[in-house]
Amino acid sequence: MAQMRIKDIAAEAGVSPATVSRYLNNRPGQMTEETRARIAAVIERTGYRPRAAARNLRSSRTNLIGVILADIANPFSSAMLEGLSASAAARGCSLMTAISGNDPAKEAESLTRLIDAGADGLVVNTCGGNDEAIAAAAGRLPVVLLDRDVADGGIDLVTSNNRELVAGLVDALAAAGSERLCLLTEASDDSPVRRERAEAFTDELSRRGLAGEVVTLADGGATGVGRLDETIRGYAGKRLGLIAVNGLVFLRLTEALAQLGPSLPAGLKIATFDDYPWNHVLFGGVTTAAQDTLTIAERVVERLSERIDVVTTTVGDAAKLAPKRIEVPGHIEHRASTSR
Amino acid sequence: MAQMRIKDIAAEAGVSPATVSRYLNNRPGQMTEETRARIAAVIERTGYRPRAAARNLRSSRTNLIGVILADIANPFSSAMLEGLSASAAARGCSLMTAISGNDPAKEAESLTRLIDAGADGLVVNTCGGNDEAIAAAAGRLPVVLLDRDVADGGIDLVTSNNRELVAGLVDALAAAGSERLCLLTEASDDSPVRRERAEAFTDELSRRGLAGEVVTLADGGATGVGRLDETIRGYAGKRLGLIAVNGLVFLRLTEALAQLGPSLPAGLKIATFDDYPWNHVLFGGVTTAAQDTLTIAERVVERLSERIDVVTTTVGDAAKLAPKRIEVPGHIEHRASTSR
DNA sequence: TCGGTTTACGAAATCGGTTTCGTTTCGAGT
């Protein structure tokens, strides 16, 4: 009795496989309380578990959600993965994950591999450069974009309220007495998220009549640090306020500042996106725009489930849901780096 | 022509489905170069992709590897996931991931969910408390443990050479002039890894005739910090050397030290396990025992593949591989925190 | 009591590949 099949269970319970199947999926066609109990008893006793492969074949549904993440080193991604995992599990789904490491080729490969593996739907945190492939995928199965949008549009997107978060950070710096604000970005990062934050930043400055600019650091290496050095020195004594556009930039900012000394230069205030665990340790605590990763994850899975249900329920593409942009509010963690 | 089936391809190419199947899996029964080309052409033209569910059902193999991680916030875990993802993809496998968040109940649930979903094998970074369930799982399908062992033994394990890494950190501190060494651990962490490192630490101390002890911090909150404070103050001026047993403890250490001042007290040297990106920024760089996550991941997948091949190839459990413990050497990153 | 409608359930088709087994073809050896 190595591996039980549904027909074995049926035989033991004195019913047909169809009835056992109905029991397993508690289908509309109800059954006698007595039959139900008899089947339950046999399953309980034998420890029978239906084979997913057979179920998948017939029902053409796998309960597997494909997830493609751009950069798992980013705490945003790992927090997201935890949230997605929990939300999916709550719906009886498992996650198939792939990590592109910001390599478009790997991302493209992951796309086809996950689809071929039978994912019911896809969650994509794209690294860019695959807009057509992603659009094509979205034509074949439900896709929800995470954080980063693609050019073509027309695909669901879940993201943070970046504009308001930028405003919040500007608020914090202004309140701390900063007279001139810089948003630090990296040349290699040309993501829609960066662009959105940069736009919001300049809008916010002009709205408030504040001085400032977007400073783009050269990629890696000393050049960027040098540029940063100049920026800081150039405004020395002028109550400078810096915002790192993401955790990676903040890391580089921290390195650069470490060369200047162990604590913040007088009058310098800083703030950053992405709530790394170290943010409340460095500089006695860094004011941070924290995203609500758990809620974002829940919304993503929720939306994807809706689409999956539509696809498997309706006949064709009749009642397709209109693409939607979902913004999940984050919040500002006020810490010592923007105190007066 | 919405969805092609293998028989459609066969018809178009003028061969039987069996031949197409042989082509898809390039099976021993070779075929004419001409037939091969004809099939290839049809597949190329139609963009046909075999349905995984059907293949899985018949071959009872899914090319899916289940991964259960205890704590994704830990950079060790996320680096591992990236490595596993890459190694699996190289073998044409995808990852199904679950995250227990150090909750044994969630871990147990993930175990059954991944097995039910049809995983060919499991990679488990256990949080403890499920030793029997994991042993049971290992009896039903290939399992490789990651980093943390279970009591019963008899299951493959891939881990770092913790004893040597501990020795390396002790080396670094001793060379930096520390006279008394403390290994900082947390009360809540009773993992085999922590125990192994603690044992290695005391062994190493007595081997070298050095003074020192294992200090267990109370969980979270101020108590632990207080204890740490005392420890540091108690030895003030005595050339103390501290080792954080993992990244979490190091975080708490950093917090505690931040209360004492922005830079390390005179004569205090520190070192830690786990190479967070911040480790070369804090205190001008913290000497770190870095694990070779990429190699660990590769070994895990390699070993798991071996077992999967054995299971699907041999008839029964005749030629079962003997359980193996694989140690992957890490290395010490020497940084400013242990300079003289 | 009878026609009509539910309700509970079984028989058999079905999902789309893989695999076994058998047949045909082809080339080499004598």
Added chain:
DNA sequence: ACTCGAAACGAAACCGATTTCGTAAACCGA
């Protein structure tokens, strides 16, 4: 030319569930 073995390929069974369709029993109002 004839046998023999291997290579190339096809027919059909098979994996284990779900789903459709049909039927017998139960129920129900008139």
